[in-house]
Amino acid sequence: MRILLTGSSGWLGRFLAPRLRAAGHRVTGLDVAPGADTDIVGSVADRATVDRAFADHGIEAVIHGGALHKPDIVLYPAQAFVDVNVTGTLNLLEAAVAAGNDRFVFTSTTSLMISASIRAGKGGGAREAAWLTEEMAPLLPRNIYGVTKLSAEHLCRLHHLEHGLNIVVLRTGRFFPEDDDMAHEIAENGPNTKANEFLNRRLTVEDAADAHVAALDRAPTLGFETFIVAAPTPFLRSDCAALIADAPSVVARYFPEAEALYAARGWTFPAHIDRVYAAEKAERLLGFRCRTDFAAILAALADGAPLPFAHDPAYLSPGANRATPMSRGLL
Secondary structure, X not given: OEEEEEOOOOHHHHHHHHXXXXXXXXXXXXXXXXXXXXXXXXXXXXXXXXXXXXXXXXXXXXXXXXXXXXXHHHOOOHHHHHHHHHHHHXXXXXXXXXXXXOOEEEEEEHHHHOOHHHHHHHHHXXXXXXXXXXXXXXXXXXXXXXXXXXXXXXXXXXXXXXXXXXXXXXXXXXXXXXXXXXXXXXXXXXXXXXXXXXXXXXXXXXXXXXXXXXXXXXXXXXXXXXXXXXXXXXOOHHHHHHHHHHHHHHHHHHOOOHHHHHHHHOOOOOOOOOEEEOOHHHXXXXXXXXXXXXXXXXXXXXXXXXXXXXXXXXXXXXXXXOOOOOOOOOO
8 A cells, every 4th residue: 555654754753664664555755854764855734745745656545643742842833833733634634535545544642631630630639640531521732732633633533524534543642752841840851751651651652653553454444533542551440549649559559579670770650640541442443552561661670671662862853953943844
């Protein structure tokens, strides 16, 4: 199948493109910055670029991973997020419908599920952690990234309803390698933070790529579906009150060895966990389960092996070393 992969020079794209080719697909990469898997340098916000990609490469399906992301909030104005994340998605959906495509995979985010009240956690008076599934409503994203991703999801749903385009929306947890853009607000950072997030909200980029391949394969049988994609949590819904009150005690109950392994590295657990992303629907309907979970992190610590996730505080998204959003080809 001839696949248009947007965001092909980005962190996800560089892992996803080889997997698609290994599955027998012909991949055309589209990104604002050059890369090993990028055939077309341009923005999804430019409809002419999108139309040429379809016409010149005979595109039969789209995996739309290109976007401005949460760490980009400190780099780009709000209008750039609207142009790329909303208008760009609309351009691709309309082109896919016009070309008669039968499947479309959209990379969304669990970030759009977090309101300010959930993020406040215990400090905001919450009595238990939020147990988040795809049925959560209403969705009240707290930043421009979440707002534009939710708008793009609505465009996907609309194109399924009006045109019958089969679409899988993947709300992925965190898998970016750089530090969080709000690192100044958290006590620990780097590998310790990423390891902790495998308890409730993170996955590896390799698992994210594999989820997209699975979504592409299953899309025609699903119609329109939205899935949370994150490492399987060890927690149960009944743990939510204890997670907000004393998260380390809950972790110790499931992983008695964790405290010593963390102490050997000088690591700590979060005092409170304010939300858990439950990914059971993806396992049930998509047939996908992340390979790397928190137990794998502990196994690596115990064996003195490399951590099974990437951490690169110097990582920059494609084009981020250029001076302005305009010069990055986004507007």
